[in-house]
Amino acid sequence: GKLDIDDMKIFIDKKEEWKQIYAETWRQMRDFFYDPNMHGVDWKAIKDKYAKLLPDVAHRADLIYLLGEMIGELNVGHAYVGGGDMPQVPSVGIGYLGMDVEYDAQANAYKIKRILEGRNWEEKTRSPLTEPGINIKPGDYIFEIDGVKLNREMTPARCLLNKAEKFVNIKYSSKPTADNAKAVAVKTIANESDLRYLNWVERNRKFVDSATGGRVGYVHIPDMMPTNGLNEFVKYFYPQVRKEALIIDDRFNGGGNVSPMIIERLRRILAVAKNARNQEMVFTNPDAVMTGPMVVLINEQSMSDGDLFPHQFRLMGLGKLIGKRTWGGVIGIRGSLPFIDGGYLNRPEFANFGRDGSWVLEGTGISPDIEVDNNPGDEYYGTDSQLLKAIEVILDEIKTDNKPKIPQVPEYPIKK
Numbered sequence: 001g002k003l004d005i006d007d008m009k010i011f012i013d014k015k016e017e018w019k020q021i022y023a024e025t026w027r028q029m030r031d032f033f034y035d036p037n038m039h040g041v042d043w044k045a046i047k048d049k050y051a052k053l054l055p056d057v058a059h060r061a062d063l064i065y066l067l068g069e070m071i072g073e074l075n076v077g078h079a080y081v082g083g084g085d086m087p088q089v090p091s092v093g094i095g096y097l098g099m100d101v102e103y104d105a106q107a108n109a110y111k112i113k114r115i116l117e118g119r120n121w122e123e124k125t126r127s128p129l130t131e132p133g134i135n136i137k138p139g140d141y142i143f144e145i146d147g148v149k150l151n152r153e154m155t156p157a158r159c160l161l162n163k164a165e166k167f168v169n170i171k172y173s174s175k176p177t178a179d180n181a182k183a184v185a186v187k188t189i190a191n192e193s194d195l196r197y198l199n200w201v202e203r204n205r206k207f208v209d210s211a212t213g214g215r216v217g218y219v220h221i222p223d224m225m226p227t228n229g230l231n232e233f234v235k236y237f238y239p240q241v242r243k244e245a246l247i248i249d250d251r252f253n254g255g256g257n258v259s260p261m262i263i264e265r266l267r268r269i270l271a272v273a274k275n276a277r278n279q280e281m282v283f284t285n286p287d288a289v290m291t292g293p294m295v296v297l298i299n300e301q302s303m304s305d306g307d308l309f310p311h312q313f314r315l316m317g318l319g320k321l322i323g324k325r326t327w328g329g330v331i332g333i334r335g336s337l338p339f340i341d342g343g344y345l346n347r348p349e350f351a352n353f354g355r356d357g358s359w360v361l362e363g364t365g366i367s368p369d370i371e372v373d374n375n376p377g378d379e380y381y382g383t384d385s386q387l388l389k390a391i392e393v394i395l396d397e398i399k400t401d402n403k404p405k406i407p408q409v410p411e412y413p414i415k416k
Contacts, residue, residue, distance in 0.1 A: 246394075
């Protein structure tokens with residue numbers, strides 16, 4: 001028949017596991033690190049140095065710290081270690097409504113300062129209070145959530161504990177009194193980060209559009225991954241490619257590997273224009289050509305392929321870099337090999353060097369052509385000095401730009 005293993009238990013000697021994981025980490029770095037010379041480090045001596053601390057490891061978190069210190073001796077980015085067998089603390093999800101509120105002591109309620117715009121056809125950017133049939137507006141007051149009255153201590157976030165992606169009943173009014181307040185059922189979201197990111201991008205795009213009279217486009221690239229960064233680039237680049245100029249925002253770019261695809265699109269130069277009967281728009285070869293000047297915004301969190309992107313942009317002569325020096329980590333990684341307890345280790349396996357044969361960017365990043373620092377206090381109140389400088393520079397460059405433009409349809413030939 002079958003062996004019943006429902007009640008099977010095995011004994012784990014974690015101390016022995018941790019010793020094996022330590023040795024495996026050291027060995028994987030020895031065998032896969034991009035530089036066989038290990039950056040000049042005596043790798044055997046490093047193993048012996050940190051192994052002395054192994055007897056004092058009392059938790060998987062201690063081991064992660066120890067492994068991090070050991071591989072940190074290589075002085076390299078993308079050397080990540082973590083995970084493993086440790087107690088899992090269950091999380092309690094908070095429901096979010098996509099709003100900013102402030103407590104009104106006189107009304108003993110929360111006044112809505114702002115409702116985030118959403119792309120409600122995508123769950124990750126759904127804004128609950130903007131869905132059909134929900135008429136809550138900025139300036140309205142929220143008095144209750146699921147029958148619980150709000151006050152200074154009982155905040156909306158506290159009422160929404162363990163209510164992620166659930167329907168909640170909200171009692172609200174346009175006046176600072178609960179008399180004649182209305183009630184509505186709203187489905188919360190589990191996370192607001194994508195929604196707030198969307199609103200930050202849209203704020204920047206609209207600001208650039210307004211400040212330049214609609215002449216300049218704005219594109220933010222959040223990372224260099226095909227499922228996010230490339231999709232976001234496509235959403236914003238193609239609708240704005242016919243503008244006179246373009247600001248590409250590479251700040252806070254988390255990296256990936258699609259920068260060559262984006263650079264290829266930005267490098268396109270108009271070769272041929274074409275038009276058909278009854279067609280209003282003039283099309284081009286190659287397709288989707290930006291015929292005006294471009295600049296790229298960078299900062300300390302333009303990382304990995306987000307480092308390589310501005311490096312290529314400058315190398316190809318596509319425009320100026322504005323902001324602060326980038327992160328400086330471009331030695332790439334593959335997926336982790338499995339550890340016995342499910343932990344992971346990323347080994348920097350392939351490095352980038354320039355066409356002149358010298359290593360590029362690792363440990364240094366790329367410095368801007370025009371350095372502008374964003375003051376955190378100014379940013380908090382909505383002033384983006386780097387973006388303002390980009391607008392100033394791009395408007396000046398429009399005046400002197402000599403790239404070939406898309407022509408009008410010429411006079412048709414007479415061939416009689």
